[in-house]
Amino acid sequence: MTVEQYTNDPIALLDAEGRLLKKVARSELPATPLAAQQWNDDLELVQVEVAGQLVWLDGVDVRLSQGKTVPMPCAALPKARAESATNLSTIGYGAGCAKN
Amino acid sequence: MRRTDLLPKPAALASALLLACLGGCSTLKGAPDALINLAGQSTQSRFQGKYLEQEEVRSYFRLDPQHTQNLRLSYDGRSLPANEIRQQNVVLIPALQNYLQGIVERLAKGWPGEQPQLRVTVTDSYSFGPSADPYGNLYVPLGMLESVESEDEIAAMLAHEMSHVLLRHHDRRQAFNEQRELLTNIATTAVIATMVADSRLDRGASKWKVVSKNPQATQKAIDDTVLYTSLANTFSDNVWNTAWGRAQEDQADLLGTDLLIRAHYAPRGASHSLQRLSDFQGKQEPLMAGFIQARRSAMQDSLQRLDLNGFTQEINTFVNQGLMTTVSAVGQHLTRSHMSAQRRDDDLRQYLQREYDAERYNRVNKRNWLTVRNAPSVKASLDAYRNAYGANEALAQKNLKDARTLAERALKSPVANQPGIRRSLFNVHMASGDKRRALAQLNAIKDWSLAGPEVYEQLVHYHLNNGDAGAALATIERAERHLGSQEQFIVEKMLAHKLKNNESELRALGEKCKQMPNRKEVCKKLG
Numbered sequence: 001m002t003v004e005q006y007t008n009d010p011i012a013l014l015d016a017e018g019r020l021l022k023k024v025a026r027s028e029l030p031a032t033p034l035a036a037q038q039w040n041d042d043l044e045l046v047q048v049e050v051a052g053q054l055v056w057l058d059g060v061d062v063r064l065s066q067g068k069t070v071p072m073p074c075a076a077l078p079k080a081r082a083e084s085a086t087n088l089s090t091i092g093y094g095a096g097c098a099k100n
Numbered sequence: 101m102r103r104t105d106l107l108p109k110p111a112a113l114a115s116a117l118l119l120a121c122l123g124g125c126s127t128l129k130g131a132p133d134a135l136i137n138l139a140g141q142s143t144q145s146r147f148q149g150k151y152l153e154q155e156e157v158r159s160y161f162r163l164d165p166q167h168t169q170n171l172r173l174s175y176d177g178r179s180l181p182a183n184e185i186r187q188q189n190v191v192l193i194p195a196l197q198n199y200l201q202g203i204v205e206r207l208a209k210g211w212p213g214e215q216p217q218l219r220v221t222v223t224d225s226y227s228f229g230p231s232a233d234p235y236g237n238l239y240v241p242l243g244m245l246e247s248v249e250s251e252d253e254i255a256a257m258l259a260h261e262m263s264h265v266l267l268r269h270h271d272r273r274q275a276f277n278e279q280r281e282l283l284t285n286i287a288t289t290a291v292i293a294t295m296v297a298d299s300r301l302d303r304g305a306s307k308w309k310v311v312s313k314n315p316q317a318t319q320k321a322i323d324d325t326v327l328y329t330s331l332a333n334t335f336s337d338n339v340w341n342t343a344w345g346r347a348q349e350d351q352a353d354l355l356g357t358d359l360l361i362r363a364h365y366a367p368r369g370a371s372h373s374l375q376r377l378s379d380f381q382g383k384q385e386p387l388m389a390g391f392i393q394a395r396r397s398a399m400q401d402s403l404q405r406l407d408l409n410g411f412t413q414e415i416n417t418f419v420n421q422g423l424m425t426t427v428s429a430v431g432q433h434l435t436r437s438h439m440s441a442q443r444r445d446d447d448l449r450q451y452l453q454r455e456y457d458a459e460r461y462n463r464v465n466k467r468n469w470l471t472v473r474n475a476p477s478v479k480a481s482l483d484a485y486r487n488a489y490g491a492n493e494a495l496a497q498k499n500l501k502d503a504r505t506l507a508e509r510a511l512k513s514p515v516a517n518q519p520g521i522r523r524s525l526f527n528v529h530m531a532s533g534d535k536r537r538a539l540a541q542l543n544a545i546k547d548w549s550l551a552g553p554e555v556y557e558q559l560v561h562y563h564l565n566n567g568d569a570g571a572a573l574a575t576i577e578r579a580e581r582h583l584g585s586q587e588q589f590i591v592e593k594m595l596a597h598k599l600k601n602n603e604s605e606l607r608a609l610g611e612k613c614k615q616m617p618n619r620k621e622v623c624k625k626l627g
Contacts, residue, residue, distance in 0.1 A: 007449045018461075043463065044368070060368050060449065060460050063442075067375035070228050070247045070383065 002033040003048060005063040014056040018043050021055065033065070143350035144451040151354035151451075152212070160267055161213030185583045186233070189224035189519040190550040191242060193481040196222060199472045200240060200258070203251065207259050210362030211266060218262055224520035224552070226489055228380040232261040234270035242485050245473070247376055250464035252360075252369030259356035259363075260370070267355060269348045349440070353448050357456075366462035367452055371445055378441035477514055484513030488524035495531055504528050517546035519555045526558065535562075549582045556583070560592050569599040587616040590623070 009026040029050060037054060038047040044059035147154055200220040208215055217236045226243035233239070238261045248254050264270070353370070360367055452460040472478060487510040494503035507524045515521055522541045529538035542559050545551065556579035563572035573596045576589045590613045597606045613623030 007446055008453045012461075058461060060371065060452070063445075067379065068249075068372045070243070070376045070380040 001036040001039055001046070002065045003036060003046060003057065003062045004033055004065050006032065006061065007063055008061045011061045012058060013050065014045060014058060016040070016045070016047075016056055018045055018056070018058065024050075036064070143347060144354055144447050144454075150358055150455050151351070152358040157267070157355065158213075163214040163216060185553060185585045185588060186221075186223075186237070186239070187552055187554075188239070188241070189523070189552040189555060191222040191224050191481075191485065191515070191520065192518060192547070192550060193222060193478055193515065195475055196245075196472065196478050196481075200254070203255050204238065204258055204262065206363045207255060207262060207359045207365075210359045211262075213266070216265060218265065220258070224485065224518075228377060230257050230261050232264045232270075234265070234268075236265050238262065238265075242482070242489075245482065246486070247380075248469065249372070250366075250369055250466045251468045252366040252464040253372045254369075254469065255363065255365045256356065256360055256367070256370035257373050259359040259365075260352045260373075261356075262359065263352035263355035264348065267348075267351055269352070349444060350447065353444055354451060357448060357451065361456055361459050366464045367448075367456060367460055368462070369464050370448055372464070374441050374445040374448070378445075381441060480513045481515045484510040484515050484521055488521050491524040491528060495527055500528070500531055503531070517544055519545050519548075519551040523555055523558070538562075548578055551579075551582065553579070553583060553588055556589070557592075560589060564592065564595055564599070567599060569596040572596040572599075586612075587619055590616060590619050594623070 006026045006029060010023040011026055011029060012023050013021045015021055030048075034048050036046045036048060039045075040047075040056075045056040046059065046062065046064060047054055047056050049055075144151070151157060197220065200222070204218050204220055208218060218238060219236060220238045220240055222245070223239045223241050225241035226246070227241040228243050228247060230241065230244055231239045238258060240258075244254075244257065248257075357367055357370055360370065449460075473482070487506045491503040491507035491510070494500075494506060503524075507521075507528045510516070510521045510524065513521070522545050525541040526538045529535070529541060539562060542555070542562075545555070556575060559575045560572050560579070563569070563575060572592065576593050576596070579589055580586050590609060594606055594609050594613070597609065610623055614620050616623070
C-alpha cells in the first residue's frame with residue numbers, strides 16, 4: 001500500500017493512538033507515492049516515514065492506493081467460473097467472478 | 101411448401117410498435133449528449149462558511165404548498181407518468197426498515213426548515229447508490245447494504261439523498277429521466293425486436309397477420325427474450341443511479357455533510373461511500389458492456405435462424421446500432437462518473453478541513469450496523485436476496501443447476517413470497533422450459549404492492565404470449581393500482597383488448613394514450 005496523495009494542507013502527524021503530534025505543511029512532506037509501513041484499519045491510520053521518523057497519518061488527510069471497495073457481484077463479466085461450481089458455499093454473491 | 105402458423109396478434113402490434121420506434125427513438129440518438137456532465141469550478145469554493153447557512157439554501161426552508169400540490173397523485177392515483185414510477189421491487193424486512201428510518205429521522209432534526217415527508221424503502225437491486233424521488237421516498241438498494249461498514253456511512257448516503265429532496269433537485273431532473281429511459285427502453289426494445297425477428301409481416305388479406313415458419317423456435321425465442329429482459333432489468337439499474345448534474349451532486353454533498361455533523365455522525369463516512377462509489381463505477385463498465393454485447397449476440401442468433409425479408413434486415417441494423425450506441429454511452433458515462441466520485445471526495449475533504457476541522461477526525465461506529473445486519477431475521481432475509489441474485493447470475497452464465505439450487509435456497513427465509521425471490525424462481529423455470537411451474541412462482545407472490553414494473557411486465561407478457569387476454573388485463577389492473585400509473589402498461593392493455601376483439605375499448609384507450617407523454621408516439625402509430 002502507498003500514500004498516493006495528500007488531500008489536505010496542513011497534514012496532521014499522529015502517534016499510534018491517533019493523538020496529534022504536530023501539523024506540517026504539505027510542502028514539507030516527502031513526495032508521493034510514499035510507501036506505507038503499516039495500516040491500522042480500526043483507527044484508519046497509516047504509518048509512514050517522515051524525515052527519518054515513523055509517524056502516523058489519518059486516512060482523512062491522504063488518499064491511499066487501496067480505498068474502500070464494493071464486493072460486486074460479477075454477473076456477465078468475461079467467464080471465469082467459481083473454483084468449484086458445485087460447492088454452493090462459494091457461489092451466490094460474486095459467483096463467476098474472475099479471480100484476481 | 102413450407103408450413104406457416106399464425107402468431108398471436110400481440111406480436112403484430114408489437115411489430116408496429118417497433119416500426120414506430122424506427123421512426124425516431126430520440127432517447128437512443130440523444131443518449132451520449134444527455135450523459136455528458138458539466139465541468140468547472142467546485143461549488144464549495146464559491147462561498148464562505150457552512151453551506152446550510154447560505155442564502156440559496158435558506159430559500160428552501162419553507163415548503164412550497166403549490167410545489168407539493170404539483171407532485172401529488174391525481175384522485176384516482178393512477179396518473180403517474182411511466183418514467184416516474186419506482187423501477188425495482190420493494191424488499192420488506194421490518195427491523196432493517198425501522199433502523200434506516202431512524203437514521204433519516206435523526207438526520208432530519210438538523211434541517212432548520214419545514215420538514216417534508218421522508219420515507220426509506222429498501223429495493224431489490226444490487227446497485228450501490230441510493231436514490232430519491234420527488235415524493236420524499238429514499239430508495240436504499242440491497243447492494244449498498246452489502247457494502248457499507250458503518251452507520252456513519254449509511255447516514256452519509258441517506259443525508260446526501262435527503263439533500264436532493266430538501267433542495268428540490270427533482271425540479272431539474274430531465275437528464276436523470278433521459279438516462280433511466282435509455283436503459284429501460286433497451287430492455288423493451290429487445291423483446292419487441294426478437295418477436296419481430298422471428299416473424300414475417302403479411303400485409304395481404306389480413307392487415308396485421310404475422311407468420312412464422314418455425315413456431316416452436318419462435319416461441320422459444322420469445323421465452324428466451326422474456327428471460328433476457330428480466331436479466332437486463334436486474335442488471336441495468338446498476339448504471340443509472342448517479343445521473344445528477346455536477347452542481348446538484350456538489351450541493352447534496354455539502355448539505356448532506358452539514359446534516360451528518362449536526363446528527364453527530366463521523367463525516368469520514370461520506371468519504372468512505374465516495375471511495376466505494378468510485379470502485380463500483382470502475383467495475384460496472386466492463387460488466388454492462390459485456391452483458392449488452394452478450395445479449396446482442398443472442399439476438400443476432402435469433403435473427404439468423406429464420407430466413408427473413410428485408411423488413412427484418414432493417415430491424416437488424418437498427419438493433420445493432422442501438423445497442424452499440426448504448427455501449428458507447430454507458431462507457432462514456434461511467435468513465436466520467438468514475439473520475440467524478442474521486443473529485444467529489446477531494447472537494448468534500450477541503451470543505452471539511454475549512455469548516456469542520458475537529459469533527460473530520462471523528463471515528464465511525466461499526467458496531468450498530470453489525471448488530472442490525474446480524475439480527476436473525478435480517479440476516480436470513482439478506483441471505484435469501486443474495487441467493488436469488490446469485491440465481492440470476494448463474495442463469496446469465498447458463499448454469500441452470502446452480503441457479504435452481506440458489507433460487508430454491510432463497511425460499512427458506514422470511515421473504516420467500518416477496519417478488520424478488522419468486523422472480524428468480526420464475527426465471528429458473530422459464531429457462532428450463534417449464535412454463536407452468538414458472539407461472540406458479542409469480543402466483544405465489546403474497547403482496548403485489550411490493551412488485552416493480554418488471555415483474556408485472558413478465559406476467560402480462562406471459563399471459564399475452566399465451567393468448568390469455570383476460571388474465572393479462574387482470575394483471576394490468578393490479579399494476580395500475582399498485583404502481584399508480586396507467587401509462588406504464590397502456591400499450592399492453594391495448595394489445596389485450598385487440599386480442600379480445602374489443603374494438604370500442606381499444607379506440608377509447610387509444611385516445612387516452614395520445615395524452616400520455618411517454619407512450620403517445622407509439623399509440624398514434626397504433627391508432
